[in-house]
Amino acid sequence: MKDHIEVRSSLIEPIYPQNEPNQPIDLGQLAVQIDDNGTARGGMVDVRMSFVPDKRLQFIVKDPSIGLKFVNSGDQVEKLTLTDSGVVFDVLCASANISSTGDSGATLLPKRSPLTVTAPSNAISSVTFHLFNLPDFSGPDDYVILSGEPPAQGWTRGGRVVLRADGWAITVAATDRTRTTSEALKAQGGYALTHMGQIAREDGSTFSSEQLDDLLICLHYFFSFAMGRWAGLALPIGFDADGNKVYEQWGMRMTAEGSWQACSWFDLHHGEFLSQVFPGFISLWKNPLWHDPLASAIYWYLGACDRGVGIGVDTGLVLAQTALELLAWNYCVKDRKMVSERAFEPRGLSAADKLRLLASSLAVPKEVPTALSTLHGTPQSGKKWADGMEAVTSIRNSIVHPGKPGAYSGPQYYEACNLSLWYIDLVLLHLCGHGGNYANRLTMRCSGEVELVPWAAMAGR
Helix, strand or coil: CCCCCEECCCCCCCCCCCCCCCCCEEEEEEEEEEEECCEEEEEEEEEEEECCCCCEEEEEECCHHHHHHHHHHCCCEEEEEECCCCCEEEEEEEEEEECCCCCEEEEEEECCCCEECCCCCCCECEEEEEEECCCCCCCCCCEEEEECCCCCCEEEEECEEEEEECCEEEEEEECCCHHHHHHHHHHHCCCCEEEEEEEEECCCCCECHHHHHHHHHHHHHHHHHHHCCCCEEEEEEEECCCCCEEEEEECECCCCCCCCCCCCCCCCCCCHHHHHHHHHHHHHHHCCCCHHHHHHHHHHHHHHHCCCCCCCHHHHHHHHHHHHHHHHHHHHHHHCCCCCHHHHCCCCCCHHHHHHHHHHHCCCCCCCCCCCCHHHCCCCCCCCCCCHHHHHHHHHHHHHCCCCCCCCCHHHHHHHHHHHHHHHHHHHHHHCCCCCEECCCCCCCCCCCCEECHHHHHCCC
């Protein structure tokens, strides 16, 4: 690893460290005001991010001049103003009490999260952000963390990737605790700080909080698409050219609990996949025709990937086909205008034909992959499926349409759901312009085993 960056500690140090999974993160103390029927009650509150039993942003009131208001008035919702920035938001009083010594206190929960706690700025020069529950990935841009002194000097690898697109330079890097934290996360679940990130413009220019907000949402959806689960992007802090804090956001976006399990096109031994796909993803994100459909498709896709309590592969199949039909509509009708809107209305194309049109246009294989043994069997109709599109739509229809022939086997539901997710992987990767390798979720593969996307393989690359 001679050509890699060598450091003595984390490449990007956490601004708000967490030593173990689910440990609350102290965000500091600040002055606030609460409107009391036209009278402003001011004081200090402690702010923290809590993860157990639920992840939430908490404002801890210990100042009697504020706390007594909640204890005595019985009010549940108040407007809270951050004195320094003038930011105003609603808070819910989750708990209030008076101690044996007569002191009062309360725990206030913002009604929205994440919460930007600084005034708008046009002078942001760099941003540091925190990432929770990402896997310990590796790739060609990894860095080296040195320990000890020669000749007994040791080193460990730190995963790192740099995303460059649309004038942005975004670095994501493991910390010196990522490996041990990931193991602890596997053992106990919950939420743990695993990686750090930095954002800047490639030309060194400044940018606005509005531009940053959109980029952060884009990154949240991109990392989530890559992981096949909601990714934990949180706590971004922006600085001006002189190092002054001019932007800060508290709370955590939607994040899947626990450690990452391989369930997407991303392979943890190929961190470079992120840098290869991101330019096309942000291009789609910034396209007005694709922004909302892309976000919606990923929302349904992640719901289909989820295997939480009460969410089975039958539900996943319904959600996945919702995403596929949305992508087919937007690509075939709105973007490429291959057919009229009437073709996607009732009495128009069948669901299978809509997906065939999408797949054919993007060189996504339509035949049932040989790895899916139960879908190669004979369905209730007595004849084999014409292709994968017929298989997934027929099995899905048996779930959502009463009276449709059903009673498919559990393995068939599983394979149909997995096949639908594979189609989404490929469709979105092609729309992002990706022509390299990816992890095929349908094959019994070892970690690190990847293959060319079908359109590149067919082109003889």
